[in-house]
Amino acid sequence: xxxxxxxxxLTKYYxxxxxxxDVSFDVEQGEIFGFIGPNGAGKSTTIRTLxxxxxxxxxxxxxxxxxCIKNAPKIAERVGYxxxxxxxxxxxxxxxxxxxxxxxxxxxxxxRIAELSERLDLDLTRKIEDLSFGNKKKVAIVQGLIHSPDLxxxxxPTLGLDPLMxxxxxxxxxxxxxxxxxxxxxxxxxxxxxxxxxRVAIIKDGKIVTVEKISTLKNTSYLRVRLESDDSxxxxxxxMGGVSDFHRExxxxxxIYRGDINMLIQSLSKIKLxxxxxxxxxxxxxxxxxxxxxxxx
Amino acid sequence: MNIFARELKMNFKSSASYLIAAxxxxxxxxxxxxxxxxxxxxxxxxxxxxxxxxxxIMGISVELFTSPIGYYAFVFTFVSILFAIxxxxxxxxxxxxxxxxKTADFLMTKPVSRTSIFTQKIxxxxxxxxxxxxxxxxxxGTIIYLFSESKFDTGLxxxxxxxxxxxxxxxLFIGTAISQILPKIKSVLxxxxxxxxxxxxxxxxxxTSDDDKLRFLTPFQYNxxxxxxxSGELELKFIISAILVVMICTVFxxxxxxxxxxxxxx
Numbered sequence: 364x365x366x367x368x369x370x371x372x373l374t375k376y377y378x379x380x381x382x383x384x385d386v387s388f389d390v391e392q393g394e395i396f397g398f399i400g401p402n403g404a405g406k407s408t409t410i411r412t413l414x415x416x417x418x419x420x421x422x423x424x425x426x427x428x429x430x431c432i433k434n435a436p437k438i439a440e441r442v443g444y445x446x447x448x449x450x451x452x453x454x455x456x457x458x459x460x461x462x463x464x465x466x467x468x469x470x471x472x473x474x475r476i477a478e479l480s481e482r483l484d485l486d487l488t489r490k491i492e493d494l495s496f497g498n499k500k501k502v503a504i505v506q507g508l509i510h511s512p513d514l515x516x517x518x519x520p521t522l523g524l525d526p527l528m529x530x531x532x533x534x535x536x537x538x539x540x541x542x543x544x545x546x547x548x549x550x551x552x553x554x555x556x557x558x559x560x561x562r563v564a565i566i567k568d569g570k571i572v573t574v575e576k577i578s579t580l581k582n583t584s585y586l587r588v589r590l591e592s593d594d595s596x597x598x599x600x601x602x603m604g605g606v607s608d609f610h611r612e613x614x615x616x617x618x619i620y621r622g623d624i625n626m627l628i629q630s631l632s633k634i635k636l637x638x639x640x641x642x643x644x645x646x647x648x649x650x651x652x653x654x655x656x657x658x659x660x
Numbered sequence: 661m662n663i664f665a666r667e668l669k670m671n672f673k674s675s676a677s678y679l680i681a682a683x684x685x686x687x688x689x690x691x692x693x694x695x696x697x698x699x700x701x702x703x704x705x706x707x708x709x710x711x712x713x714x715x716x717i718m719g720i721s722v723e724l725f726t727s728p729i730g731y732y733a734f735v736f737t738f739v740s741i742l743f744a745i746x747x748x749x750x751x752x753x754x755x756x757x758x759x760x761x762k763t764a765d766f767l768m769t770k771p772v773s774r775t776s777i778f779t780q781k782i783x784x785x786x787x788x789x790x791x792x793x794x795x796x797x798x799x800x801g802t803i804i805y806l807f808s809e810s811k812f813d814t815g816l817x818x819x820x821x822x823x824x825x826x827x828x829x830x831x832l833f834i835g836t837a838i839s840q841i842l843p844k845i846k847s848v849l850x851x852x853x854x855x856x857x858x859x860x861x862x863x864x865x866x867x868t869s870d871d872d873k874l875r876f877l878t879p880f881q882y883n884x885x886x887x888x889x890x891s892g893e894l895e896l897k898f899i900i901s902a903i904l905v906v907m908i909c910t911v912f913x914x915x916x917x918x919x920x921x922x923x924x925x926x
Contacts, residue, residue, distance in 0.1 A: 408924075437771070439769060439772075450763055450766070466662040467662065
């Protein structure tokens with residue numbers, strides 16, 4: 364599969380402060396790629412470098428095979444960007460802002476403006492400064508999609524959107540994706556990444572922790588095991604490979620296991636159990652597990 | 661040229677306000693001329709008692725006041741400060757506004773190069789100032805013509821108007837360069853007034869000093885209207901000096917603008 368985005372050893376320092384260090388990952392044509400990490404991890408820095416808003420200290424990034432910095436205007440013709448916080452020119456009406464935005468593209472966007480604003484229930488006659496944050500975000504969504512971009516870059520896109528509008532937004536994204544658009548979406552809300560993305564890069568302290576398929580992250584190799592027993596069971600799991608986050612909880616024990624399920628069953632058979640539950644963990648837990656693993660290293 | 665058109669629209673009201681203010685100040689001060697004419701001798705006596713440095717700083721010259729266009733050269737001293745503040749403010753504002761109002765992300769992720777953004781913005785500001793200067797000159801020229809009756813020296817007035825255009829453009833580019841140095845301008849007007857006052861102070865120092873080279877340091881001294889009235893000419897060395905300032909400020913500002921990191925708003 365052809366890569367739409369290719370990031371190689373991208374590093375950015377703000378003076379001596381860390382932005383991102385040695386970030387590398389690819390986003391393939393047609394996928395919805397999640398970019399997750401807590402606030403300050405480097406998600407926005409990476410995205411802003413891709414958009415040539417900031418210059419990398421070292422490394423490189425390309426979109427559609429073109430260097431992000433050298434070919435920024437050419438790349439921008441095919442990219443739609445939705446920032447985390449939305450600011451527009453006061454005094455302008457929504458219609459004026461969208462027309463101004465459309466004037467940068469070599470195509471007629473009138474129909475698309477009407478279609479998207481109707482779908483998101485956006486009043487084109489209102490002044491930007493009178494809009495709520497959520498409505499400003501809707502303007503941002505429309506202006507990011509009016510030119511039917513081949514790549515949509517979203518930085519914390521659902522911030523400020525109510526749940527219903529989030530739902531509408533996600534279905535809009537899925538439609539864009541079906542049309543052929545590739546999506547890169549950053550978020551610190553794992554459930555929304557889980558809902559829509561096929562692959563994900565996890566970033567922490569400016570460094571990529573892992574790049575995996577959502578299905579791989581969630582597959583049975585990661586299991587959340589909760590058990591109750593009168594036996595002292597610490598010894599059973601202490602030296603067992605693949606066990607992490609082992610702790611006492613509500614009178615029982617909880618652990619995360621990654622590995623061969625048969626090995627786990629073998630170990631569990633040595634214990635006289637009162638109750639047990641084995642379930643697929645939430646992505647949030649996997650995410651925290653990754654962080655814990657990194658910290659331990 | 662969509663950014664050019666947008667900048668014209670965004671800065672139209674403020675430019676019109678400065679133009680109206682400049683016309684009002686000039687026409688009000690010119691209206692005093694008829695009063696002075698009725699008692700020119702008494703007025704001259706008062707002026708003679710002013711300390712020489714003060715007269716030099718304010719552009720007061722007894723000989724000037726014998727003609728309406730000469731008196732206008734004195735009026736121009738005040739109006740030039742207003743135009744300088746407008747020009748510096750416009751130059752600093754067109755770039756800092758996008759950062760201050762956090763709209764830079766919108767503009768700079770569009771398919772347009774930073775060089776094109778810079779060019780369109782600076783051209784819009786330059787055009788606004790040029791049109792303001794021309795309208796102002798046409799209005800004031802008419803007023804002076806009415807006072808001068810048949811003695812209106814068109815050539816002299818055109819040269820004085822040219823000196824205004826040079827002053828506006830020079831300060832515009834100085835304002836632009838300063839906006840590229842200062843990390844974040846919260847309010848443009850205090851900066852414009854501060855920089856304008858700084859250059860005016862140099863100007864005051866230059867006219868009271870014997871060192872003619874100091875005049876190169878401030879656009880207020882490039883082709884002063886009183887010098888034009890006396891010599892009847894624009895001084896080439898100051899035209900070249902203004903062009904050099906504009907060129908240096910343009911290259912400096914463009915490089916800084918292209919290389920600048922646009923930081924996240926949050």
